[in-house]
Amino acid sequence: MHFKLLSASFGAILLSIHTSFGQVTENPKVEESSVPYVKIKRVELTDANTVIYLQFIEPKKQQQPQFRSQPRSSPFPDSRVPQFPQQGIGQSQIWLDPETRLYKPGEIDKKFKFIRAENITTTTKTSVANGDTVDFVAYFERLTPGIEEFDFYEGRSSGGNQSWNFYGIRVRNPLKKDAGKSAKPVAKATAPPARTPTAKPAAKAPQKPAPVKKEAEMAILKGTIFNSKTKEPITAQLSYIESGDTLQIRSSSGKYRVGVDAGEKYNFRVMARGYYGTSFSLAPGDSSGKSFDHDVYLTPLIVGETILLPNIYFETSQYTLLPESFEELNRLVDVMRDSPTVKIRVEGHTDNVGDFDKNLELSRKRAEAVKTYLHEQGIESSRIEAKGYGGTRPIKKGSEEERKKNRRVEFVITEM
Template identity: 40%
Template sequence: MKKQLYWMLSAFLLLSVTVNAQVEYVTDRPRVEDVNDPQVTIRRIELTDKYTVIYMTFQSDKQPRKQMQLPPGFKLPPGFKLPEQQGDNTINFEPGSRLYADQGARSFKFIKAENIPTEKRRDVVAGERVDFAAYFERLDPGITVFDLFECSDRQRQNSTCFNFWGVHVINPKKPPVSKPKPATPTPAKPPVQTKPAPVTPAPVDTVVATPTLALKGTVLDQKTRKPVAATISYRLISGAESTGGAADSVRTQPGNGQFAINAEALSVYALTVTAKGYFGQTDTVTVLRVEKVYDVSLVPIEAGAKITLKNIYFNVSKYDLKTESFPELDRLVKVMRENPAMAIRLEGHTDILGDFDANVELSRNRVNEVKRYLVQKGITPDRIETIGYGPSRPINTNKSLKERPENRRVEMVVIKV
């Protein structure tokens, strides 16, 4: 009973601290590229005037862990005790945690945690849910992707670290402070007229157009750098006017590939750029208080073309597809239906962590899972080849927390069209 009251009081204090802080930006259920422990999820991130507050949930397994059993007839030597089993049945949050951004060039220190201990580990019963929060130094404005490094395997040998890679958060740059203009001297009053001024008709009311920001750019062929006639679908996903409604769209201007969208300041838009004969591109774009320029290079659909399927997600060390991957794969299905002679090769890649052979097998299983999804959507299996390279073909040095997730990718190569 005392323990329950303690955690209830902790949760109340957590709410009090958050309410008193000035919240600048909120990201609910942020997109996470990879996580070390699937039992831990990030529910919400608040950027206040002082802190980066990350609200997390730990969900314990419903079945209790089995205790170590000795073989029949085996007796322990005098004075020897079995080690206490640690793992999913105890939790804590390491005080040496950090947030990293820009490939580890910038880091932000851990400040405190609420509703979870930072020194000794606390017991968690089977099926228990623990909601807690971790406070870090405030992210610099403009950092929209970071890694949460809670501990290393050396720090915690018998349980899993709460590490997250590629956490996406709303955190636009602050607009530059404009200097006040010097005051204009007041002109001297004209002399009083001795004759009455002629009567002029009252001006007709005019409507002054409210200025709007522009989200604009140019769509080009990645190979030839020539303009492309494309359709840009856009949807406001975060901002004062965000309603979660359907997407709208505009087309590029004939001849120059340029487009422009009326945008809301301090908002985030989801953009999808499509064009006949090209692979589409999807991205999120943040608009601040100034005009935003977003140029797009589309890859033509031709033999030898190679693209990275950016929005393909798997659970850590597993090959089952997450539902967030389906929109990207559905777009690929549409392209292959529109090009019935098109054949592709899916190439799987991992980072360097773990056993080499296991990583090769994991990459092979992941691309086979992508193939299975495409086949379920009606694409014949003979149009899709698969190969797993594991960690053998990295695109960077693999040294930092930022670089390693970039190597965990699925690439597609067009064999023929």
């Protein structure tokens, strides 16, 4: 059916809906969503269904993904997934996954299945012209009375397509009052008359139950991203890799919520303009829980701030960078690309074991190795100073395990 005809028929559907439907929440508050171009306009709770009215607005300007050259050994791919589906120039293709579910936050076992949709396909993709709007409706099983916050989870993005996930949807859905105990008691039934015994029917052969398709278990990761100095939430972006795809979630409030496969392992990367990013790992299967809380604190980029580069590795007693360092160094490259006026001083440090002069020289060469890497990634060398301090600035004393922390690389912001 032509798109404009679909829009017209959708309007007729809205007018035909009976006004006796139950609880209605117009423009419900949504804590976080995975995409900015799909909105929940209304949630209606009938006796049988949870009815969600959504609106897709095709972005007028297509965003092109940024490509970055990286060493082959880097764990991150060269390309990143666009922030909206991009199957052709000037248009998108949309559909609603029939595996979409509604969940009660933190209680993954409480899920409500998808039933049907109106004005959007669930088996094939429909093209949408640049700038057009599509209103559509999704029907799910009825939320249990008393659940007044839920998640709309379409799934994990793949193949360059972005799934539509909404977290923390607030609706009116109060508990039902208990029915009165005024029902009349039912009289006991009399025993049936005796019957003449008949031959016992032959037993049926046991039927083998049909195989049940096992759903992938889902876990929820949630938290808030803060400024480490002020402890205030900040606008940030969280990205992670799943099944070869790089997925991104933007949060304007600092709060985030992500649905992940309980059987996978994840490495999350957190970035924000004006801050030095960080990363953390999660393996839901290693825990018996299905809900995880993880707050993140990012260091603001201000003149004089010293920031540790936590994952920089060299060959033993050498200054050759190991591939495990590239992810951390690429994070610094991103910061300097996003803030072209920032200048830094890379500082190398060793412990105080061994010859003083050799340690000083080793720390200087390690700082210079980091500077060389940044320059090879396109950062002007005039923006980077390299200096070695040997073992003159220890941060830990005591055991050998503690002294290992003195062998580190930091950078100081010298100019903004």
